[in-house]
Every structure is written in C-alpha cells, then in structure tokens.
Amino acid sequence: MSRPTDKVIDTDVAIIGGGLMGTSAALELRRQQRSVVVLEQGWCGAQASGVNYGGVRRQGRAACQLPLSQRAHAIWRRLGQTIGSDGEYIASGHLKLARSDADMQELIAYRDMATAYGLELELLEPDALRRRYPWIGDKAHGASLCAEDGHANPRLIAAAFARAAEQAGARLLQQSAVEDFRFDGNYFLLQNSRGVRVRSRFLLNCSGAWGKEIAQRFGDTVSEQAIYPNMCVTEPLPPLMSLSLGVVGGAFYARQVERGNVVLGGGRGDGNLALDATRPRTSSSFKALAALTEMVPALRNALVIRTWSGVEGETPDHQPVIGPSAATPGLLHAFGFSGAGFQLAPAVGEVLAELVTKGESSTPIEAFSVKRFAVQQPSKQESKV
C-alpha cells in the first residue's frame, strides 16, 4: 500500500466508483451544495457505464423497478440541460418481439401489469407489426411497443455525467483504486493507491461489480457475481431500423445508431474483475447474430467490425442494491444493476442525494434493500472497519 500523504481531503460525501451511478449522484449532490469526492480506479465511465448496450428502456423491467425507471425517464427527456450533452439520446421507441404465442401471452400480461405504473405499451399482432415495420422477418409473432423508450450512446453519456459532475464542483480522483477503508463511528476515512486520504460523513458505494467486496468491508452481506455482457457492432449501414429491439427471452438486443452501425448484444463474454481483462465470446456473438437475423433478415449481409465486453455486477434476483447499509450508518449502496442500470442511473443519482440530504427516498426503493440478502454472521472483516 502507498504511504499516506499528509493531506486529508475533507468532504461531505465520498463516492467509490466513477460510473454513471456515482457521477450522477455526485452531480445531484453538488446541486444541493454538498461537497463531493469521487474515487475511481480507472477512468470515469470506462467500465460497464461506458461500454454497455445503451438501451434507455422501461419496457420489460420488473414492477418494483418501474417507479424508479419512470423517474429516470423524465430526467432523460431533459438530459441536454442536465449534463450539457444529449449523448445521442433518442426516444426512438423500444420494440419487444415475440417468437411464439407463449411469448405474446407474456407480453400481454406484462402490458396489463405495467399499465398500473403509467407505462403505455402498444401490442402489435403479426400483420400490423409487419405493415408498420416491413424490415421485420416473418418469424416474428407480434410485439409490444413502448413508443417513448429509446437508446443513447453510453460512452458519451458516461463521460458527460463525469464532466458535468466535475464542472459542478465534484472532485474526481481517477486512475487510483481505494486501498484502505475505515469507519470510526462517525466518519469514513479512505486512502487510494496514490496515498491520497479522503474523510467524509457519507460514503456512497457505487462500484458496480466491485460493490459486494466494498459492502462486505463495512459488514453488509450481498450476493453478487461479475457478468460480462457480449457486444458486437456492424459497419455503418443505410437506415433500416429506427427502434431499439429486444426479444422475449433476451436472446439479443439491437439498435441502429445515427451513423448507421447496428449495435447488438446478447449472451455473455469472459473475464475477471481486473480492468481490461474482459473478452467477448465467439459462441455468444454468433448466437446473438443468428437470433437478430432471424428477426431482421436484411442484416445477414452486414459486416461485423468489432466485438467487446465489460464488467457488470449481477445479483441472484437481478435487482440492484440501492439504499442504506444495514451495518454502517452513513454508508449508502447503489450497485449490482445486473445489466440494466443505464436507464436508471439519473434517477439513482437523485435518490442517493435524497438519502444523503433528507434521509429518505421519494421513490420506493424497499425492493432493493441490502437486507434482503440472507442474514449471515457479520463477516470477520467488520472488526477491521
């Protein structure tokens, strides 16, 4: 470990993790006049936040996520004002395709549930689907359209949030991992690999796939594993599909960006928690491409120019961990978004800021409590902090 420098940075809130969750929280906290330091082991937004698919989608989310997702939707609509960049956000519509009658029944049931949360979905029978979107192949059995969902460019959005937070006065300490974690009963004291020490009243654990480890250091037990989404992109193609596409069962998801490239995801890559160690898997890429071309036959003649992966954290129930620690006062979690955090991020930032400034969230987050994980004996590491 590095030798500590003499200087200690005192701040209201320290945030571990400069991804979308951390930087959107930093931005909102600065708006509420709280001092903020973000500690990031790599570059802000270079992990899952920056390399994910870029779906800005409410459709398909579990009921417990819809209030938060609706709140995020409202922020996305005025994103340009929030972060000074639209990050290629477009409310293109999100079309979830059915490949069987059973799939269609699932879409109908989902529509009935989501209506209660104010999410408007339009169900399309096969004929209507192909009349409206003639590029969809005849193996599609219908679809559910969420007209106001869309997509955005994650590498721009993540960078823009970090920049906006910094411009609003948050201090970003990048390229340096936190190596020492302490809590003295009132204050958190962190030290990074460059020996910089940060003391704060609040600590936000926004560290994605690394969230479990940090939660454990402060006595919270969480089940989380790292996952490596598998992504591909084609060469630029003439405009074909205006919507972000998904399919019941999740075999692929795809969107065409303004420049014409089709970004496609599905399945898993390989990796470990080391930065830059993730690799896409050929079998995953091929399965996703086969599933995509079954629904959009015209794409079978395109060229794939790049594949990639990244590190995300996934929990057993696929719900994130959001909210106060069960063991350490002043510690707030927001991680484990299980591959679906991108759209939620702006609302999560606001919720975290509310928890710091008011002690409660105006949007229900009980389903995401850290307490839901099996209660085990406090970990041995607890005595260290």
Add this chain to the structure above:
Amino acid sequence: MSASPASLQIVIVGAGPAGVRAAQTLAEAGLRPIVIDENRRAGGQIYRQPPPGFVRSKKELYGFEAAKAEALHDSFEQLRAKIDYRPDTLVWNCTPGQLDLLHAQRHAEQPYTHLILCTGALDRVMPFPGWTLPGVYTLGAAQVALKAQGCVLDGRVVVAGSGPLLYLLAYQYAKAGADVVAVLDTARFGGKLRALPALLRQPATFAKGLYFMSWLRAKGVPLFDGVDDIAADGKQTIQSLRWTRGGKTTEIACDALATGFGLRSETQLAELAGCRFVFNELNQQWLPQCDDVGRSSVPGVYLAGDGSGIAGADAAELSGRAAALALLQDLNLPANAAAKAASAEESRRLAQTLRSNLQFRQGLETAFPTAVHWARDCADDLVICRCEEITAGQLRRSVQQEGTVEINRLKALTRVGMGRCQGRICGAAAAEILAHAAGVSVAEAGRLRVQAPVKPIPVGAALAEEEQA
C-alpha cells in the same frame, strides 16, 4: 519429449518468408504444422505470387529478389505434402488455445497448442490533405497491384513518402512501363549520409537503393528529396499534387499517387493471444515482447518476421527458422544430445545475425525519419480516421477540453479508430496527434486495445449452414 506429436497442434499464421521457413523447419523435424494464410498463394507481401495462369516471370515480378522469391516458393511447394496448408483463410480472433477462422465466408475454429505468428506488416499511413481521394494508394497497395495482377496505377503516377520501398516501387513501376512523373522523398540526403555507417552493414541492400535512384535519374524521372507539406487536390479523384521544398511550392498534374512512410507491424493476433507488449523506440510502435529467437511472453506463442518489428524479408526468413527452432527446443526436440547442441548453436548464431540486422534497420530510420513536426502542423480539418471521419481538430479538442491523455479514452470520446479498419490505418497518426497535443510521448499515449475481429467478418459467417441465404 513432453508431448506426443498426436497431441500437438502447431499453427503458423502467415505464409510469407517467416512462415514458410518456420513451416519448413518444423517439417524437417518430422512435425506437421498447420499453415494458415490470408493470401491464396504463399510468399507473403514481398514475394507475393500472381494468381495461377499469370505468366510474368519471377525476374519481372521480383527483380533483384527473384532468386530469393523462387527459392522460397520452391521450398513451399516441396513442403505442401508435409504440412496442413489453409490458404485464403483469415484468422480473425485468437483466444487461449483457439483460433477463429474465416474461409469462403464461413466460420471455422482451429485449436492450437503452439502458435507461430508471422503476420507481417502494413504501410505506415500519415494523413495529408487529400489522402482520402480516389487515386491515392499506399506504396504497398501499388506494389500488390503489380505483383498480383501485373497492373500498374493508370496515368501519371507520383510516388511520395519515405522509406526504402519508395525508390523500389518507383523503379518497379517505371520498369513495368508506368508513367512515373516524380518521386518525392520526405527525407533529406543529409540524413542518409549520417546513416551511412549503419547502412553499410548491408552493402548489397544499400547498393540496390543507390541503383534504383540512378536508374530512375537516367530514365529522366525527377527525384526530389527533403520534400514537405504534400497535398493532393482533385474533385472526384486526384488531379494534382502540391509540395514544398526549400520554401518553394511546386505543383504537378497527376492521375495517381502511391505514398507510404515506412511499415508498421501487424500485431493484433499477438495482442489477442495475450502477449505482453513493450514500446519499441526504433519502430515507434508497441510491439509484442519477445526474446532473441521469437519466444513471446505467453508460453507456446512465438513471433517471427515483420509482425514483431520491421526487419525486412531476409531477416524474416531467419527469424521464422529461429522461432521454429525455439519451439522445437521447448518441446525438447531434437532429443539426441549432439543434435540438441547443434540446434542451440544455430539458435545462437541466428540471434546474433538478427541483432546485427537491427543495426541496419536503425540506419534506415536515420535515413528515412518520420516527419516529427507532422502532428504539430497538420491542419485541424485534416481527416485522420477516414472510416469515422474524425479530424485532427476533433482529437485536439478532446485533449484540450476533456483532458484526454490516453488513446483508448480518445477512441471512446471521439470514435477515432472505431470504424472498419479498427485503427490499423489511423491508429498511429491518432496516437501522434494525441501525444503532441497532450504533451506526452507516443509510448505514454498507449496503444489501441485490439478487439476481434481483426478484420471485418460477415454476419452470415455466424449462421449455421441451413440458415444461410
């Protein structure tokens, strides 16, 4: 021997001078390597063979190098029965123990226990105004047209840039009947004089360069050295080329331009194979780390030829043999003590020759330096990444406004290197602009992380046979 031959899957990627000699060495030892080559016929770029049925003689195709080309091609023909040869096959991905291949638009997988990467090199491209106009080619591409198809670029051809290939190509073109209207060398004669002691380590090679120049002069082809600020003009296609020399601007009408500024190693597969990289000052490029005989940092993965640093075709043949000997030694072959000692002695001599060859290479770099002021002086509106149409100004703005100091970050923020070429063409230039604008060295700017596919692959390759259209 630690592994029985049946369990060995030795794959050589590339059938140029390095790959052929590596395959020959392994075959002589009784092994049967798999040789995968992107070209339809063996020979690599330098000894590229025309398609079957073309009748130009080796002398016409390879000039001074005809005997070497012939020897390599003959060696390969004799090897054919002793190796598993897969021409016309792209290795598009490499993971531990497995290669992903593309042949005839179909995907295939090839496991390996040992890998010798002989992936060669590509022209080093330095963007200049008009470099994306139709009619502008790299020196390498212009040479491929001649060697593979027996054609030259049509009309009035200017040959411009730096490096030994410049005069060679001009000579080959003029000899083949092309209308070479000027040869523009961005290096100065003074630099060549300084490099003389190092260049004289290989007097034959040096003499060939002088021969090309005097031959061209005798044929009335205007040669200019110390040329700067090259710019191509034209509407649909190149129509003229401008340059400055000694403060004076000259313009010449032309129909085609062949241009290049030396070569860059093709290292994508080495990176995907997990090899450790180090920045090489001589090549001004991040290169896979390897020992004197081509062992990379990954056990079982070896490197030979220009893919591990530019050293030319003769060195490639030697390094191909050296890498294959190293592989055999690592398999405890030959087993016989006397033969083992002979193999070790040959490795030692090969390593020595290859080191000496590097000093000649050092001389070439002194003689043909890359224009260092280019990254400082090129205009903001100059397109650096032609696939994504990213300009020098966009790269500089990212440095100035977003504090970018690292090339992968620059890629994420600007899209440079995100297109069809994946940075193979533009990566070097982008790194130079970044380094200059951020005040860091090219080494510190880092290297573009390689992501498969190495070259674009068709979506159709992913589909099972019955799904194919």
